[in-house]
Amino acid sequence: MMLPAIVVGAVVAAYLILLGWGMLMRVERISDRTRQATKRLNPYLRWAAGTRLGTLYFNLSALHHVGRRSGRPYVTPLSAYPLGDGFVLAAAFPHVDWLENVLAAGECTLMWNGAEYPLERPEVISRQEAMTAYPLLVRPFLAGAAGQNKFVLLHRVGTPTEQTAAG
Structure with missing residues (x-):
């Protein structure tokens, strides 16, 4: 039973190292390689994403969205x-499909x-506002990240908008 946790930990660690390396180097070639590695690793991460086990490893979650062109x-x-x-949620690259689809x-x-949250009203927020959500140990990975200038705040379904709450 311990082996799956170790495997997930190793895969997530490799994922974060590649992601962090690409962001910190600020080189487009590295970003392209990181993007390709991320696409290859994602299928292996999906089984743990969104579970309690996945949350233990850097809040690994599963975002369910619909393709904007394909449906x-x-x-x-x-x-x-x-x-x-x-x-x-942070966009790891300048143009990511999941963000375009959600918007x-x-x-x-x-x-x-381990829980499902229907979300709505995506809004791109500033880096400064987004950083308040991230733990101190995660912030350095995001602080100097090349291309990581988009953060999106998704509201839970049924929560009031600012206008509704104010008015």
């Missing part, structure tokens, strides 16, 4: 951190810590 359902493993009435659809579902 095809996708599952993307990524780190999600709670903020206010929703979750903050186009206006909704998605996040599996986080």
Whole structure:
């Protein structure tokens, strides 16, 4: 029973090392290699993403979204951190499909810590606002990340908007 946890830990560690390496180097060639490695690793991470085990490893969550052109359902493993009435997600590269899909659809579902959260009203937020959601140990990976200038806040379905709450 310990072996799956060790395997998940090793895969997630490799994923984060590759992701962090690409972001810190600020070289487009490295970013392309990291993007390719991420696409290869994602299928192996999906089984743990969104589970309690996945949450232990850097809040690994599963984002369920629909392709903006194809209408095809996708599952993307990524780190999600709670903020206010929703979750903050960081785009690891300048143009990521999951972000474009979520912005186009206006909704998605996040599996986080073994629970399912329907989310809506995606909004791109500032780096400064997003950093408040991240633990201190994670912030250095995001601080100097090349291309990581997009953070999205997704609100839980049914929570009031600022206008509704104020008015």
